[in-house]
Amino acid sequence: MQYGAQFGGKCGKSVIVSTWEADPICAMATTFGHSAFLVLVVLSIFPEYSEQLQSSQVLTLLRIKQLLDSPAVLSSWTNDTDFCNTEPSPSVTVVCYDESITQLLIIGDKGTPSLPNNFSIDSFFTTLVKIPTLKVLTLVSLGLWGPLPGKIERLSSLEILNISSNFIHGSIPREISSLTNIQTLILDDNVFSGELPNWLSSLSVLSVLSLKRNSLEGFLPESLGSLENLRILDLSHNHFLGQVPDLGSLTSLQVLDLENNSLGPQFPHLNRKIGFIVLRKNKFSSGIPSEVSSYYQLQKLDISLNRFVGPFPPSLLGLPSITYLSISGNRFTGMLFENLSCNSGLQFVDLSSNLLTGKLPNCLLSNSKDQIVVYSGNCLDTGDKSQHPFLFCRNEALAAGILPHHRKLEKGSKMVLALSISGGIIGGIALAGLAFVIARRVHLKQTRGTLPPRSIAESASTGYNSKLMSEARYVSQAMRLGALGLPAYRIFSLEELEEATNSFDTSTFLDQGSHGQLYRGHMKDGSLVAIQCLKMKRSHSTQSFMSHIELISKLRHRNLVSALGHCFEYYLDDSSVSRLFLIFEYVPNGTLRSWVSKRGARRTLTWAQRIAAAIGVAKGIQFLHTGIVPGVFSNNLKITDVLLDQNLVAKISSYNLPILVESMRQVGVQISSGGSKELNKARAKYEEKSDVYDFGVILLEVIVGRPLDSRDEIDIETEQLQVVITADNAARRSAVAPAIHNGYSDESLKTVMEICIRCLLKKTEERPSIEDVLWNLQFAAQVQDAWRGDSQSSDGSPVSHVQPLRRQPNLH
Numbered sequence: 001m002q003y004g005a006q007f008g009g010k011c012g013k014s015v016i017v018s019t020w021e022a023d024p025i026c027a028m029a030t031t032f033g034h035s036a037f038l039v040l041v042v043l044s045i046f047p048e049y050s051e052q053l054q055s056s057q058v059l060t061l062l063r064i065k066q067l068l069d070s071p072a073v074l075s076s077w078t079n080d081t082d083f084c085n086t087e088p089s090p091s092v093t094v095v096c097y098d099e100s101i102t103q104l105l106i107i108g109d110k111g112t113p114s115l116p117n118n119f120s121i122d123s124f125f126t127t128l129v130k131i132p133t134l135k136v137l138t139l140v141s142l143g144l145w146g147p148l149p150g151k152i153e154r155l156s157s158l159e160i161l162n163i164s165s166n167f168i169h170g171s172i173p174r175e176i177s178s179l180t181n182i183q184t185l186i187l188d189d190n191v192f193s194g195e196l197p198n199w200l201s202s203l204s205v206l207s208v209l210s211l212k213r214n215s216l217e218g219f220l221p222e223s224l225g226s227l228e229n230l231r232i233l234d235l236s237h238n239h240f241l242g243q244v245p246d247l248g249s250l251t252s253l254q255v256l257d258l259e260n261n262s263l264g265p266q267f268p269h270l271n272r273k274i275g276f277i278v279l280r281k282n283k284f285s286s287g288i289p290s291e292v293s294s295y296y297q298l299q300k301l302d303i304s305l306n307r308f309v310g311p312f313p314p315s316l317l318g319l320p321s322i323t324y325l326s327i328s329g330n331r332f333t334g335m336l337f338e339n340l341s342c343n344s345g346l347q348f349v350d351l352s353s354n355l356l357t358g359k360l361p362n363c364l365l366s367n368s369k370d371q372i373v374v375y376s377g378n379c380l381d382t383g384d385k386s387q388h389p390f391l392f393c394r395n396e397a398l399a400a401g402i403l404p405h406h407r408k409l410e411k412g413s414k415m416v417l418a419l420s421i422s423g424g425i426i427g428g429i430a431l432a433g434l435a436f437v438i439a440r441r442v443h444l445k446q447t448r449g450t451l452p453p454r455s456i457a458e459s460a461s462t463g464y465n466s467k468l469m470s471e472a473r474y475v476s477q478a479m480r481l482g483a484l485g486l487p488a489y490r491i492f493s494l495e496e497l498e499e500a501t502n503s504f505d506t507s508t509f510l511d512q513g514s515h516g517q518l519y520r521g522h523m524k525d526g527s528l529v530a531i532q533c534l535k536m537k538r539s540h541s542t543q544s545f546m547s548h549i550e551l552i553s554k555l556r557h558r559n560l561v562s563a564l565g566h567c568f569e570y571y572l573d574d575s576s577v578s579r580l581f582l583i584f585e586y587v588p589n590g591t592l593r594s595w596v597s598k599r600g601a602r603r604t605l606t607w608a609q610r611i612a613a614a615i616g617v618a619k620g621i622q623f624l625h626t627g628i629v630p631g632v633f634s635n636n637l638k639i640t641d642v643l644l645d646q647n648l649v650a651k652i653s654s655y656n657l658p659i660l661v662e663s664m665r666q667v668g669v670q671i672s673s674g675g676s677k678e679l680n681k682a683r684a685k686y687e688e689k690s691d692v693y694d695f696g697v698i699l700l701e702v703i704v705g706r707p708l709d710s711r712d713e714i715d716i717e718t719e720q721l722q723v724v725i726t727a728d729n730a731a732r733r734s735a736v737a738p739a740i741h742n743g744y745s746d747e748s749l750k751t752v753m754e755i756c757i758r759c760l761l762k763k764t765e766e767r768p769s770i771e772d773v774l775w776n777l778q779f780a781a782q783v784q785d786a787w788r789g790d791s792q793s794s795d796g797s798p799v800s801h802v803q804p805l806r807r808q809p810n811l812h
Ligand SMILES: *[C@@H]1O[C@H](CO)[C@@H](O)[C@H](O)[C@H]1NC(C)=O
Pocket: 001, 002, 024, 025, 107, 138, 140, 162, 163, 164, 186, 188, 210
């Protein structure tokens, strides 16, 4: 076998010294220094091992010959053969010790057809187990067929079993698990089927497991990761699928060959002393993790014909041991430079059919005969026809990011109805004088006693009848404290508003929403406000609005653009409401987008400030969901609806307010159509998670620092994140907003990326709760903080001494 020469060293130790040379694997271990020593030992003690075989074992051997239909290679075996003292040949070897056979090696001619119908593998093994002293058994190309009999367990001394190139079918029998001395198990080129059993982990000294070219299928068992003596794992040419289990603790693993399966998507986790990695022809679709660049013993890396994406790390070419590198047929991007350095021992490099740009490194242009370099089908600047134009690679790289599924729009988001006070209540430009009393820490714990039971909160989200509204009075104190710095909610007079807006002069006009206009008002006390004007249809009394007004008046939180008051305007003839004005605090500092994504005049947020802003938005959402009863869900949040105040505190300006007449009708319909408690509960959960998704989109933009408006852009960026999160920090760095390049902790960034990806999961139920989101962001902030304080290291290296926060929702 091809890896034997490099890695045969270890298996010599447990095989009896005198028989060492006949061991098919160890015989190849000639490159190891200690083999010379072993040979000497063999020679010096050889005379002692002139054996006379027990006659019963002689009979067994002759019976084996008969059962194998007397293959040509066994023609020399007769009744008179002195089995223990015959020169071993490459195809037949019998080794004895203490009058017993310890090794039996029979290798038939390549391509031997299966034995005739009257062959019984069961009788064959019944005969074989009469030599229970066997430590090494090699039966290759003999035409054996049938399922491997469980009675093989009686060969309990077996250390090496190689039954390659036969026609053995069925599953790998469980009885193998009792062969606890087995170190080498080779079942290559048979027709074994079924899954790789989990009991493999009981083979604690197993060091070579080779199952290539069978019909094995299913997921790989986690227990593979606990075979701590494993040096060679070859599962190539089967039908395995799914994620490769974590093999990082296999410190002896030197060869991993998984070629031609359906494994993926993540690059397997391995120890850094690995020497050979073959992942060719699978379904890997991640990036190359950064640690691969530290595999200093890696000689061969073949990951061709997968769907790998992300930047190709040129450092792979310079790995100190690398001789063979193929990344052909993936979607690697990135620019190569002429001045890249390569390992001088590189013999084979295949970069073909990727999306690489730039110049072919000079070190690959040696034209030396011992070096083969293939690079066609990229967008390299080589001046020959083998390359695509540059734009091809750029477009393909973009297309590679497009996910097949589009997000299904939450239909439920329309159900809670109502007007989302749209378009950003305030598109603020001018500076305002809203004195902000900051950051009195609120310990929710103290106030938890006043919270209503959660079940009420959940069942209540259906509609807004007066009974439920009365529950709204149980709003936690945290909410009121959270809105510190705001004047008390009050009723404004129309005169006051007209004065503040110069009778709604166009110069004070800020925005036109779908239900009314937004004006900026300058109050007598000098403060600025935003005034939302909603036109009402006739025949609605003040009374019909009161419950909604009451709710709005409760929605006050540090991270919400909060309502300061309202004002009704009546029709003169029938005293029904003609216009409703809602007065909100004026948030002067522009949208979150303008602080994270727009290049130009304004300064942009640092990484720490970005996390802080995201925490603010998450707290705002948490408050909408749980800080008030009934909760406010499906808020259709957008980054342009998050505003920053003069202290860069993020405030959500557009949330799902149950205000409009039309909406109220819908509420009515909904209530009458009923819906079980369970249903309502499920819907509340769903709507909660739709806000989490929207938050994920906001967070994504905060990370990448580019406006993301279309679903495609979002999907592309999400996939990109998924790629770089497992890649190296250079890859992550390339994915984030340039503005934060000089001041972030990589661990903090990874945490935020991870929670972002989870928020954007397609399956609603897999998204994290808002508490979970908050917890992770706060952890990231803490890590970032510690990193900054940590000796000013600016290399983005992770900080390891940070204690994670205790998992505890409702942190304030
Ligand atoms: C099994 O034995 C055959 C015959 O000696 C050999 O060619 C093959 O390489 C062995 N398989 C492994 C994985 O060592």
